[in-house]
Amino acid sequence: MWLSIFLNSPIFLLLIALILLLVWIRKNQNYFKDRKIPYLKSPVILGAYADVALGRKGVYRTIEHIYNDIKFKDEKYFGIFVFHKPGLFVKDLDIIKQMLITDFNSFNNRYVASNIHDPLGYYQLFLLKNPLWKTIRSKMTPFFSSVKLKASYNLIEKLGRDLNHYVTVRFNDAHKKVEFDLKNLTDYFFVDVIASIAYGVEANTIKNSGGEFYEAAHSIFDVKNFWRGLEMSSMFLVPQISKYFGFQIFSKLTTKFFYDVMPDVIAERKRSKIRRNDLIDTLIELENELIPEHDSHTKLDIMLGQVGIFLGAGYETSSSTASFTLYELSKQPDLQNILRDEIKNALRKNEGKVTYEMVSNSTEMPFLHQIVLETLRMYSVLSTIDRECTNSITIDNGRFTIPKGMPITIPLFALCRDEKYFENSLKYDPYRFAPENIHKIPPLLQNVSFGLGQRNCIGERLGLIQTKTVLIMILKDFKIEANERTPESIEFEKKAMIINSAKRLLVDFVQEPVI
Known part of the structure; x- marks a missing residue:
């Protein structure tokens, strides 16, 4: 009788569930051990990113710490647990090339994902899965062609002049130096650029030192807000749980803004x-080919997903690169003077105008190009390149078979700071990308910050053009100097998934035109 009662009691059922859970955990934890693959031992459930989940470290430093673990010094790859799921951490450049380029069809999806209850995040190109990803990518690629960007460059150049004016009017006879927050300043420019060339909208962010477009963009990556930090971390590190907690790629403020404003624009x-040959025109042309993947979704969701990622990725990544560049130049005035001399010569050659050729052709201003590449190396916009194995495949001469569904981590940030590939890797040195030196860098790492293979950053050309433009527009009339409030070194924001400084990048601007 008592046995019968016990067997039917909630306690017995809970005990059985606990035993099954422990058996599953043990089997899961032995995944790599059973296959004789070295692996990182980490806390059950939280896995390799426990420090990130508990707020002890940021994702950049965590990736760097895992990469430099002495136990894996000579390993081409090793196992990690992404939350509870066995994953592969890949260090070897040949295997990375195999995954991103040679055998792309077996790794054509990102592991990072949004949940179906967040259609704006679900359909944005960066996270989108095949085959819809391929359809949208192929249709959007012409928007980023050199022909299209050259046609719209007058808008970018005009906004660069607006930013230059914004800085200039803050000087007067009593102020020979004016302090600026580099991130805020460059944010204004890039939000206006994206609003103009992508949506055909004058956001007036520079003019108003902010505005609704700026607030919508800034809210996406506002990880100082605890909930946004938790959402972003979970999306990137443990995407499986996002649907259970209602996490979104875009904040509620950003989502509301896009659904309130952009349908009217379209x-x-x-x-x-009226045709402006911008992103809105591209999406209208694409509309008839769009097929939502879920009954609750609409074609508008797919269109707005691209609108959202264009603003988020287009402004934040370039702003980080530009602000870190100006910060480094404030610390190294010799490099800044060389770049300002190059700007002076280029302006004289072009009658004082900033032209498309100056920022699109690396041979026109080679030192500027080297500087941007070095910033992208030292301050990789993303900490990792992630992939999901979509077809089981064997690597390393048959040593290991990667099963379908396994997450892949390629430690971009750590690779770009590895002394094996970059001598004095923590030194900001644009000369490493000079023609006479670049051969010392493995070809795979010479311009890896925008990704590699078919899923590289679709906006790479635009990112370089707008970043170079803002650097020229500032440095042609102003010297940048570190002051007592300029950080001695960069400490990364712990909760940021896209690289960001934990401290404000405050520097002095000194009015000193090159011509």
Whole structure:
């Protein structure tokens, strides 16, 4: 009788569930051991990113710490646990090339994902899965062509002049130096650029030192907000749980902004039949080919997903690169003087104008190009390149078979700071990318910050063009100097998934035109 009662009691059922859970955990934890693959031992459930989940470290330093673990010094790859799931941490450049380029079809999805209850995040190109990813990518690629960007460069150049004016009017006879927050300043420019060339909208962020477009963009990556930090970390590190907690790639403020504003922009463009050859025109052309993957989703969701990622990725990544560049130049005035001399010569050659050729052709301003590449190396916009194995495949001459569904971590940030590939890797040295030196860098790492293979950053060309433009527009009229409030070194924001400084990048601007 008592046995019968016990067997039917909640305690017995809970005990059975606990035993099954422990058996599953043990089997899961032995995944790599059973296959004789070295692996990182880490806390059950939280896995390799326990320090990130508990707020002890940021993802950048965590990736760097794992990469430099002495136990794996000579390993091409090793096992990690992404939350509870066995994953592969890959260090070997040949295997990385195999995954991203040679055998792309077996790694054509990102592991990072949004949940189906967040259609704006679910459909944005960066996270989108095949085959819809391929359809949208192929249709959007022409928007980023050199022909299209050259046609819209007058808008970028004009906004660069607006930013230059914004800085200039803050000087007067009593102020020979004016302090600026580099991140805020460059944010204004890039939000205006994206709003103009992508949406055909004058956001006036520079003019107003902010505005609704700026707030919508800034809110995406506002990880100082605890909930946003938790959402972003979970999306990137443990995407499986996002649907259970209702996590979103875009904040509620950003989501509301896009659904309130952009449908009217799209409708007006259709009504007026005015063509601006921008992202809105591209999405309208694509609309008839879009097929939502879930009954609750609409074609508008897919279109707005691209609108959202264009603003988020287009402004934040370039702003980080530009602000870190100016910060480094404030610490190394010799490099800044060389770059300002190059700017002076280029302006004289072009009658004082900043032209598309100056920022699109690396041979026009080679030192500027080297500087941007060095910033992208030292301050990789993303800490990792992630992939999901979509077809089981064997690597390392048959030593290990990667099963379908396994997450892959390629430690971009750590690779770009590895002394094996970059001598004095913590030194900001643009000369490493000079023609006479670049052969010392493995070809795979010479320009890896935008990704590699078919899923590289679709906006790479635009990112370089707008970043170079803002650097020229500032440095042609102002010297940048470190002051007592400029950080001695960069400490990364712990909760940031896209690289960001934990401290404000405050520097002095000194009015000193090159011509």
